[in-house]
Amino acid sequence: MHELFFAYLRKYTSAPLSDGDKVLITKALSPLKLRKRQHFLLAGEHCKYLAFITKGAMRQYRVDDKGIELTASLGVENWWACDRESFVLSTPSIYYIEACEDSELLVMNREENLELMKVKPFAEMVNALNYKNNAANQQRIASSISLTAEQRYNDFVHSYPELVRRFPQHIIASYLGITKDTLSRIKRNWLQR
Amino acid sequence: MHELFFAYLRKYTSAPLSDGDKVLITKALSPLKLRKRQHFLLAGEHCKYLAFITKGAMRQYRVDDKGIELTASLGVENWWACDRESFVLSTPSIYYIEACEDSELLVMNREENLELMKVKPFAEMVNALNYKNNAANQQRIASSISLTAEQRYNDFVHSYPELVRRFPQHIIASYLGITKDTLSRIKRNWLQR
DNA sequence: CGATTTTTTGAATCATATCAACGTACGTGG
DNA sequence: CCACGTACGTTGATATGATTCAAAAAATCG
Numbered sequence: 001m002h003e004l005f006f007a008y009l010r011k012y013t014s015a016p017l018s019d020g021d022k023v024l025i026t027k028a029l030s031p032l033k034l035r036k037r038q039h040f041l042l043a044g045e046h047c048k049y050l051a052f053i054t055k056g057a058m059r060q061y062r063v064d065d066k067g068i069e070l071t072a073s074l075g076v077e078n079w080w081a082c083d084r085e086s087f088v089l090s091t092p093s094i095y096y097i098e099a100c101e102d103s104e105l106l107v108m109n110r111e112e113n114l115e116l117m118k119v120k121p122f123a124e125m126v127n128a129l130n131y132k133n134n135a136a137n138q139q140r141i142a143s144s145i146s147l148t149a150e151q152r153y154n155d156f157v158h159s160y161p162e163l164v165r166r167f168p169q170h171i172i173a174s175y176l177g178i179t180k181d182t183l184s185r186i187k188r189n190w191l192q193r
Numbered sequence: 194m195h196e197l198f199f200a201y202l203r204k205y206t207s208a209p210l211s212d213g214d215k216v217l218i219t220k221a222l223s224p225l226k227l228r229k230r231q232h233f234l235l236a237g238e239h240c241k242y243l244a245f246i247t248k249g250a251m252r253q254y255r256v257d258d259k260g261i262e263l264t265a266s267l268g269v270e271n272w273w274a275c276d277r278e279s280f281v282l283s284t285p286s287i288y289y290i291e292a293c294e295d296s297e298l299l300v301m302n303r304e305e306n307l308e309l310m311k312v313k314p315f316a317e318m319v320n321a322l323n324y325k326n327n328a329a330n331q332q333r334i335a336s337s338i339s340l341t342a343e344q345r346y347n348d349f350v351h352s353y354p355e356l357v358r359r360f361p362q363h364i365i366a367s368y369l370g371i372t373k374d375t376l377s378r379i380k381r382n383w384l385q386r
Numbered sequence: 387c388g389a390t391t392t393t394t395t396g397a398a399t400c401a402t403a404t405c406a407a408c409g410t411a412c413g414t415g416g
Numbered sequence: 417c418c419a420c421g422t423a424c425g426t427t428g429a430t431a432t433g434a435t436t437c438a439a440a441a442a443a444t445c446g
């Protein structure tokens with residue numbers, strides 16, 4: 001299980017992990033299993049853990065004042081699940097995080113996380129992830145502002161084919177900021193050509 | 194000029210800056226003046242500098258395939274201007290960054306930036322900024338997806354009154370993802386009540 | 387198999403974009 | 417200091433993309 005994480009880290013670093021690093025990482029990361037539909041985080045709670053997904057599919061969402069669910073992020077194997085703001089600042093989260101399939105995570109608490117930040121490859125990865133995340137968010141803002149629902153869905157299918165396969169359509173709709181009804185119609189029109 | 198930056202850093206750190214740190218920072222940051230409408234970065238270029246704004250107002254935008262400008266971020270004094278992805282990865286940027294007022298910046302190149310990352314208060318600040326940025330982006334995604342144009346403008350006015358004062362209306366419209374026409378109408382309706 | 391979740395569909399409605407035109411303000415060079 | 421050009425804001429009419437709602441069909445699960 002930890003092997004998957006070592007392999008993941010390897011992609012972000014020039015040199016292989018030392019055995020010492022591996023020990024530190026193994027100590028810090030505990031396995032956690034979630035069943036489909038089980039929550040990892042509830043709105044109002046403090047997000048105590050940062051989770052790396054080794055198996056399954058997770059979804060982070062919030063509920064707006066009209067009661068509509070808004071998907072903030074989706075993740076499968078080799079992605080992270082966490083409300084980082086709540087995790088870092090110990091503030092109550094506005095997000096829910098739930099398993100959309102039976103899932104297996106490697107989790108660390110804040111203390112363990114700080115410990116791992118001393119492991120250089122880990123810190124490098126976190127840094128790289130920050131930039132990637134930021135750029136992806138900017139991309140999402142731009143597309144939600146300037147593209148039609150159809151274009152956004154099209155882009156999504158091409159960028160994240162895996163997620164299309166793993167998550168139900170109404171969840172993808174809520175990620176893209178369109179209704180399930182509209183997404184259904186988009187697919188219908190798509191087939192007609 | 195550097196004093197402003199020291200004061201800014203101070204807000205992110207528990208202890209005051211040491212004199213040594215101040216020297217390092219002063220060495221790394223060079224002043225740069227821009228006139229209104231002058232560009233700090235052009236799309237296609239590599240973003241060579243990370244800039245801290247000590248005076249003036251800057252705007253980062255991209256131009257979509259229809260030729261429409263899309264404002265990615267706005268900044269005044271005590272904000273940053275940079276395409277961080279391009280800056281860090283040395284890739285060509287898709288963004289323009291321009292001065293919307295006569296402006297004064299403190300800029301560092303990538304090398305100087307890495308040097309400064311060894312100054313703890315600076316590194317702490319960068320880290321804190323990353324989380325804040327991420328949270329703000331999530332907020333922006335959520336609001337562009339789930340709120341009406343009027344609600345978004347209203348939120349914006351309350352969150353960033355300073356920016357409303359400093360930037361022309363059509364730029365704010367493009368930040369919010371609405372047309373200048375619609376924003377004008379929103380304000381008209383607003384006055385009628 | 388029944389129960390629940392997920393997807394599809396049509397009709398009416400709504401928010402916002404588009405386009406073209408006009409008004410206003412601004413600042414730069416003569 | 418005026419005049420002209422450019423930038424900025426407003427407006428109305430029309431078009432369009434997407435939502436809403438209610439209902440039914442289809443798929444999935446225990």
